[in-house]
Amino acid sequence: MGSNPYQLLRYVPMWMLYLLAHFASFVLNLNTNHKVMNIIRTNLLLAYPKMSETEREVFVKKSLKQQAVNMIASIKSWAMPPQWSIDQIHTVHRQQVLLDALDNPNGMLAIVPHLGAWEIMNAWLNQFGSPTIMYKPVKGELINEFVLQGRQRLNATLVPTDATGVKAIFKTLKSGGFSIILPDHVPDPSGGVVVPFFGVPTMTSTLAPKLAQKTQCALVGLTCIQREDGQGFDIYCDRLDDPNLYHKDIHTATLAFNQAIETMIERFPLHYTWNYKRFKHTPIGDDVYALDTDTLAKARKQTLKEV
Numbered sequence: 583m584g585s586n587p588y589q590l591l592r593y594v595p596m597w598m599l600y601l602l603a604h605f606a607s608f609v610l611n612l613n614t615n616h617k618v619m620n621i622i623r624t625n626l627l628l629a630y631p632k633m634s635e636t637e638r639e640v641f642v643k644k645s646l647k648q649q650a651v652n653m654i655a656s657i658k659s660w661a662m663p664p665q666w667s668i669d670q671i672h673t674v675h676r677q678q679v680l681l682d683a684l685d686n687p688n689g690m691l692a693i694v695p696h697l698g699a700w701e702i703m704n705a706w707l708n709q710f711g712s713p714t715i716m717y718k719p720v721k722g723e724l725i726n727e728f729v730l731q732g733r734q735r736l737n738a739t740l741v742p743t744d745a746t747g748v749k750a751i752f753k754t755l756k757s758g759g760f761s762i763i764l765p766d767h768v769p770d771p772s773g774g775v776v777v778p779f780f781g782v783p784t785m786t787s788t789l790a791p792k793l794a795q796k797t798q799c800a801l802v803g804l805t806c807i808q809r810e811d812g813q814g815f816d817i818y819c820d821r822l823d824d825p826n827l828y829h830k831d832i833h834t835a836t837l838a839f840n841q842a843i844e845t846m847i848e849r850f851p852l853h854y855t856w857n858y859k860r861f862k863h864t865p866i867g868d869d870v871y872a873l874d875t876d877t878l879a880k881a882r883k884q885t886l887k888e889v
Contacts, residue, residue, distance in 0.1 A: 588728035592661040599658060600812075603650035611643050619646065622856040624871050627878055628864075629780035645856050651808060652853070655815075656701035660732025667705035671806075672814035674706075679819040683800035684710055689755030690800045691793055692762040693822060695843045696855035700764070702815055703806035705736060707762065712737040714754040714761045716747045748789065755797040762804075765790045766843055768862045776865070777837040780844060782882065785863035791835035794828050801827055803846050807853055820846060 591599070610616050622642045626633060633641070659667045683690040692707065694700050707713065717733060717740040720726045733740060739754075741747035751761045766779075769787040776783050794801055803820035826838035847854045861870055866885045870878060 586724060586728050586731065588657075588724065589661055589731075591657060596654075596658060599654045600651060603654040604647065607643075607647040607650040610646055614639075618857045621859060621871055622646065623875070624873075624878060625856045625858075625860060627875065628782050628861050628866075628870065628882060631879065631882065641852070644852055645854075648808075648852050649855060649857055652699045652855075655699040655808070659699075659701045659705065660729055664705035664708065664735055667702045668709065670702055670814050671706050672809055672816055674817045674819070676819045676821075677817075679821045680710070680802050680804070683802045683821075684760060686800035687758050688797050688799045689758050690760040690802060691755065691790065691797075692760065693790060693801060693803045693839070693842065694762055694764055695766045695803075695805070695846055696764060696858060697805050697847055697850065698807040698853045699815055700804075700806055701732075703804060703817055704733075704738070704762075706806075706817065707804070708736040708738055711760060712739060714739045714741055714751050714759065716741055716743045716751070716763075718743045748793075751793060752797065755793060755799045761793075763790045763793070765839055766860060768860060771863070774863075775833055775836050776863070777833055777840060779840045779860065781886070782861055783865055783885075784861050786836050786840055788832055788836050791827065791829075791832060791839055795830065795832075795835060798828065803842060805846055805850065805853075807850050818846075818849070 610618060613619070619642055622645050623638065626638050626641060630638075655670075692713075694703070715738045717730070720729055739750070741750040754761055765787055767787060768785060769789075771785060773789065774785045774787050777786050778784070779786060793799065801822035803822050805818045806815050807818065808815050822842050824838050824842065826834055827842065829835040829838065859871055864870060864885070866878075866881045867873060870881075873881065
């Protein structure tokens, strides 16, 4: 097991960890101008401009609480054996969609946005084979070692987030295997194009559409959402079969991926990672997260008029 102090979390019961998550979010909510809350607020202003200020502030607090809960679930999953995560799964919706995709001779690519508790889902998905997954080291030697140990307990083959990793995923799909992509991270400009996301032109990764285009693999949207009663998690499998996802024009294909991701998010908007700077690169401004509410709203409206 190793001597990593984070491994002690395997002995802490979930109710206690959830209590800690609720307390942490409560403390953060006391400071309405906290950096994380401002990021969520900015993202909501951009994605849901028609949301009233009152609705937005309620959403910010609920979102922060849900993110804390999802993070706790992830941390616990890294500390525990894979079977623990599998045991947290209550219901799998439309599992046949996934099984059909796994039978595709061109391979299967799971599209997993930053939505819900995807780390819990990893162990469950690894029951179906040995996926090739990109791994980017996290900051801090001890925490990175802890996360890496958790991931290495699975059947997955971990590859770096560079050209070598992309080549490995391509090879896996060509041989009929499967991989998992988190498609909604902010890419380097060289690895993305500017297309609308929630109506806002923003830098978007082209990795998933390029893999789909080159391999003609099956595409499945996967999300793992904590149940409303708090008793475990449900998994949702979505068949992604819009022809535009495979379009030769990279802008058309990337936009189709964004639209598919939006549909998945809209089903459970509170579970999306809104504290992530998804709109970091947009035509609206050099740093939308530094703008005040009124300036941002005006800038968004003006930019969309010009696009």
